[in-house]
Amino acid sequence: MTKFHTIVLLFTLLIMKAMPGTPLTDTLQLPFADNFDSGTFYTNGWIAQSGEWHIDSLDGIQVPCAEFKTTEPLTDYDISLESAWIDGNSVTDCRIKVDFSHKLLALNQTGNEKLFLEVFSNGSWHPAFEMSSSNSNEDFLQRKINITQFSRGKIFKIRFRASGLNSNDIESWLIDNIKIYKLCEPPYDLITSVPNPSQSPCNSGMNDQWMHYDDGNNFTNIGLSTGGFWRAAIKFNPAQFSLFDNPMLEKIKFFVGEAGSSFSLMVWKGNVSPELVYTQHVDTYSPMSWNEFNLDSIIPITQGAAFWVGYEVAQFESTFPGGVDNGPAVSGFGDMVWSEQDGWKSLSIDYYMSYNWNIQAWISDNPDDTCTVQSYNVYANHGILIGNTEEPSFLHVMRGGNEYICYQVSALYNDGESSLSYERCEYTDGCPNATEDISDQQIQLFPNPAGESITLNLIPGIFSGAIFDFSGREVENLTINSTAQTQLIDLSSYKPGVYLLKLYTADGIIGKKFLVL
Numbered sequence: 001m002t003k004f005h006t007i008v009l010l011f012t013l014l015i016m017k018a019m020p021g022t023p024l025t026d027t028l029q030l031p032f033a034d035n036f037d038s039g040t041f042y043t044n045g046w047i048a049q050s051g052e053w054h055i056d057s058l059d060g061i062q063v064p065c066a067e068f069k070t071t072e073p074l075t076d077y078d079i080s081l082e083s084a085w086i087d088g089n090s091v092t093d094c095r096i097k098v099d100f101s102h103k104l105l106a107l108n109q110t111g112n113e114k115l116f117l118e119v120f121s122n123g124s125w126h127p128a129f130e131m132s133s134s135n136s137n138e139d140f141l142q143r144k145i146n147i148t149q150f151s152r153g154k155i156f157k158i159r160f161r162a163s164g165l166n167s168n169d170i171e172s173w174l175i176d177n178i179k180i181y182k183l184c185e186p187p188y189d190l191i192t193s194v195p196n197p198s199q200s201p202c203n204s205g206m207n208d209q210w211m212h213y214d215d216g217n218n219f220t221n222i223g224l225s226t227g228g229f230w231r232a233a234i235k236f237n238p239a240q241f242s243l244f245d246n247p248m249l250e251k252i253k254f255f256v257g258e259a260g261s262s263f264s265l266m267v268w269k270g271n272v273s274p275e276l277v278y279t280q281h282v283d284t285y286s287p288m289s290w291n292e293f294n295l296d297s298i299i300p301i302t303q304g305a306a307f308w309v310g311y312e313v314a315q316f317e318s319t320f321p322g323g324v325d326n327g328p329a330v331s332g333f334g335d336m337v338w339s340e341q342d343g344w345k346s347l348s349i350d351y352y353m354s355y356n357w358n359i360q361a362w363i364s365d366n367p368d369d370t371c372t373v374q375s376y377n378v379y380a381n382h383g384i385l386i387g388n389t390e391e392p393s394f395l396h397v398m399r400g401g402n403e404y405i406c407y408q409v410s411a412l413y414n415d416g417e418s419s420l421s422y423e424r425c426e427y428t429d430g431c432p433n434a435t436e437d438i439s440d441q442q443i444q445l446f447p448n449p450a451g452e453s454i455t456l457n458l459i460p461g462i463f464s465g466a467i468f469d470f471s472g473r474e475v476e477n478l479t480i481n482s483t484a485q486t487q488l489i490d491l492s493s494y495k496p497g498v499y500l501l502k503l504y505t506a507d508g509i510i511g512k513k514f515l516v517l
Contacts (some may be wrong), residue, residue: 027087027155030096031181036064045084050160053081056174061101061140064158065176068115076165082159086180088151089453093372093413094184095148098128098158101140105171106133111271115173117143119150120157123278128149128158130304133170134271135291140176145303146245147180161164179460184418187392187409210253211236212360213334214325214450215284215446219355221257221320222347224339230359231266231338233310235274238303240515242450242498247363249299251292252309255323255358259287261315268308273344282311290358308336309361322355330447334515349370356447377410379420388412443503449515456487461505468500475499 033504034044041048044094046066052074056067066081088096098117106113113133118125129145150156158180162173172318185218213234224230232254241247251383252265263282268274278299285291301307315321329335329348334356336343349352378387387394396407406425411418444457458480465478467489482505483488504508 007188011486020258022271027085027368028083029087030090031179032086033177033179035062035177035179036066038061039064041066042083045083047081047082049080051405052079053160056172059174059177059440064509065174067172067174068160068162069172070167075165076269077167078161078163080159080161083157085157086151086158088154091152091182091415093153093374094182094415094418095146096151097145097181097369098145099142099147099181100175101142101177102131102137103140103176104133104135104137105174106136106169107135107171109134110165110169111273112166114162116161116163117145118159119147119163120159121150121154124430125159126248127302131307132271132301133164140174142177149246166296180352182415184411184415185371186418186421187411190409190421190424198338201458207340208362208364210360211363211449213330213356213447214360215356216356216358216444217325218255218257218323219326220324222324222353222355223257223261223315223320223350224292227315227317228316228342229312229318230331231310231312232359233266233268233305233336233338233344234357234359234361235308235333235336235448236309236361237333237517238305238307239496241301241303241307241363242515244301244363244365246365247301247362248365249295249307249309250364251362252291252311253291253292253360253362255310256285256287257321257323258319260319261313261321263321264312265293265295266308266310266312268310269302269305270308271306274306274308281313310336310357310359323358325358326356327356329356330449330451330517333449334447371411372413374412374414377412377417379408379410380405381501382406382407412433420482443510443512445501445512445514449517450491451517452490452492454489454491454514456489456501458482458485458487462463462503462510464504466502466504467486468502469497481487 008029028044032044036055039057041055052070053066055064055102057064059065059067068079068081077274100117102115111134115131116127117129119128120126128150129143130160147158164170165241198494201470256263263285265280265282266276267278268276278295278297280293280296282293283293313321329346329350331348334345335347336344337347345351347355373388375388376392376394378389378396380386382391386396404442408423410420443459445454448454460482462480463482465480466474467476467478468474478489496516498513498515501512501514503512
């Protein structure tokens with residue numbers, strides 16, 4: 001008798017069109033590259049605001065390179081190296097990225113001297129990346145920066161802007177190997193499963209999420225015994241936004257303890273002494289509960305700088321308005337507190353209170369950066385085209401017995417076909433019967449981001465699990481305790497980065513992403 005096996009492939013790519021721009025003449029075309037080997041800025045139309053930006057004939061990935069260096073000390077300076085106009089009108093669906101390498105020789109690591117990458121379009125300069133003199137890097141570091149929201153369907157230009165308080169604190173900024181190009185990205189989150197025919201495929205969804213360190217429960221409340229002003233914040237490093245292409249802060253929620261205090265939402269950026277970039281007064285709130293607030297302005301999260309989210313509270317004496325979980329604290333990230341007397345401190349390190357603030361930040365990808373996919377090509381066993389679909393799933397029906405088959409998927413844009421996704425393989429050894437309806441919303445991991453360990457809330461119906469890194473490689477196979485309500489997963493040997501936890505049930509696969517710091 002002929003057997004039929006089915007495998008469902010799931011893959012994710014955000015969908016939305018970009019608005020076309022107005023063509024101009026005498027512009028650079030994509031892809032554009034400059035390694036400054038001509039020895040002059042004039043070849044590709046760069047404009048140096050002053051002689052501090054020049055060609056360095058002694059350094060570079062391969063000499064020469066562009067350099068910002070002063071011969072006389074400058075204070076409160078702001079000097080740019082600006083590109084010619086670049087034509088992004090030809091890109092309608094794919095993304096536009098800037099690659100470059102940079103090097104900093106810092107004499108005094110004050111953090112006050114900065115280099116910005118900015119993009120000009122629609123009449124304004126937009127921040128894309130920021131570096132500071134907090135650390136020297138004596139070797140060139142490569143950056144890949146997504147500028148789609150400021151450049152796709154537009155005529156645009158970029159600039160490197162050196163700014164600071166005292167140029168004597170650095171020897172120079174060096175820039176080399178600039179490349180601006182269109183990138184048609186392949187689908188991601190490729191999942192294969194052998195489903196019961198009556199089950200719908202399970203999609204892992206978008207990257208939009210609440211980012212936080214607390215476990216979701218309020219354990220106790222904190223306040224100043226003498227009353228006054230203070231601030232609570234959670235801090236994120238740039239690597240924690242690696243799931244996103246253009247992360248944006250849209251909402252903040254936090255647990256309010258006792259009534260009677262006044263709150264303002266606040267957002268900061270920077271590492272040690274963060275700069276306040278946004279504030280919004282809270283008009284009304286409910287005490288002893290979680291309160292969620294939409295921001296009046298959506299805040300872009302600039303690549304290259306730490307990002308802080310929290311609130312300022314004005315409280316009366318002997319009240320306790322700030323809610324915390326029961327820890328353990330993610331020290332220096334989930335437990336930052338500010339007072340006028342002490343500045344920024346860690347609750348756990350400086351005050352011996354191992355709690356995380358009950359503060360959460362809703363982070364989403366900028367919708368102006370999403371891509372229009374016409375359809376998907378599905379390939380099996382190393383490049384054999386087996387089908388095309390306009391939906392982000394594909395049902396592969398095979399004749400015969402048990403098989404081991406590997407899949408990759410590409411995305412088809414107006415701009416062309418993407419490269420292939422990473423590979424997923426499946427063995428078609430029968431199909432499990434459905435028993436229970438398990439929602440992935442019932443599965444929780446905390447804290448996320450994680451440190452040495454992470455706790456998994458369990459529900460009936462999970463029979464095994466595995467953890468994969470973001471390239472799709474299996475890192476660990478998990479034995480699930482089906483009688484326990486929670487399970488602690490040791491992450492002490494994990495490298496920092498993004499991971500995917502897969503839980504296998506009779507109904508299919510549940511996927512949960514988490515970050516290891």
